Amino acid sequence: MAIETTRARPALRALLAAVLLGGAAQAAAQPATPAIEGVWKIAAPTTTLKPVAGAVPFTAEGRKAYEANRKLRAQNKIDDYDITLSRCSNPGVPRLALSPMRFKIWYRQGVVTFDYEWNRALRQINVGVPPQPDLLGQGLVPTATGKSKGHWEGDTLVSVMEGASDRTLIDDLVPHGYDLKVTERYRLLDADTLEDRITIEDPAYFTHPWEAVVTYKRQPDAIFPEDVCLDRITAHKPAFPG
Template structure:
């Protein structure tokens, strides 16, 4: 009987050890799969965000422009460092826009034809945006024009020559610590952020991270040796908007405007 009691106790110990080892393996496998897929809930980028400082203060924004700043404001976006042969044309275009603005006329833009902003423009958060982090993918939904961008965490970035041109291009990301590094290629020629031309070889790199629980930073770098003399870099800041639900945005033809001299007019977008 003594031998049997000792043998049963030993079996119990071995069984307990086996269970502990099995649990350890399962937890390790789950952690590895989570890391490989890019899913990491503690990073906390899920939720609704608005541009900071808000672009529409007083028009539904969660914050006014008055009062102290909880985080430093990013510097203004610099002019694109275009090569001389492109810079003159760009400056002339900016002057035309300024002249239309002085006259109270809307400058012609792709938005008048209900076309999406594309990349990188959609990330400036003209309207609030929602970030959804799921295994293997980060999805960004911009309320303006109902734009949807998908960043794949388990894919390979195509070469610019192979990438079919899209409004949002092709985006692949990976986590480097607490920073989501995203590379994008394949932007349509007609997509021109701040009216800036680009070549098919343009690359966009973003470094997205939480500054704290309420603010998120996006460091953007545009590289295009054919058009730019150096990388074009700026930073966008976003403020978390708890509880905000992205609204439906159905863009109708908004090329009609009221001219004080000519009456109701329709712009032609080419």
């Protein structure tokens, strides 16, 4: 047993060195304390995610679904196309980027967390934690926020989200399918201005990827009060307060 242990030590040392070097490389690739941490609020409140250039490039299927949503809204059949407004469901990505209320960003242990004042919603972007085995097949079930995997390019946080439920919307009307892919690039324009450059891809609904930009202004650090969206719905008030 002593001989086997002695022979195993070089392999263990090599494995430990690889782990340490990998951690050092990861630490060098990302800021120790990301400048994007803090409390933010959308600079120009809007319910529409507008392309940087031109109109939303719908496919025939995408245009059909969009027009169906417009008709349902005109008929006030909100629950048939927008469960966020009718049931206070999580708006999903990228619609969370249009939240009119504040949100807080912090980075801990390889995970960037977005804590939203609206209904105390949460979103997390994994930038350093190895993927865990999906023994229960949960990855096959779409969720409102999907799964976001990110990395740092200098001080810019790059996030790629996939696996979102098709029950969410891009904004207040634009639909998408199961193949939605959302790439976001968060960076500071100045100390108090945060930019989120969003690229939308879904070959079933859009003829080509399209880009939108949302900016935020830094807010004083504060503890968010309790916010219950369902209370507003019960009181016949908008799910998203202005």
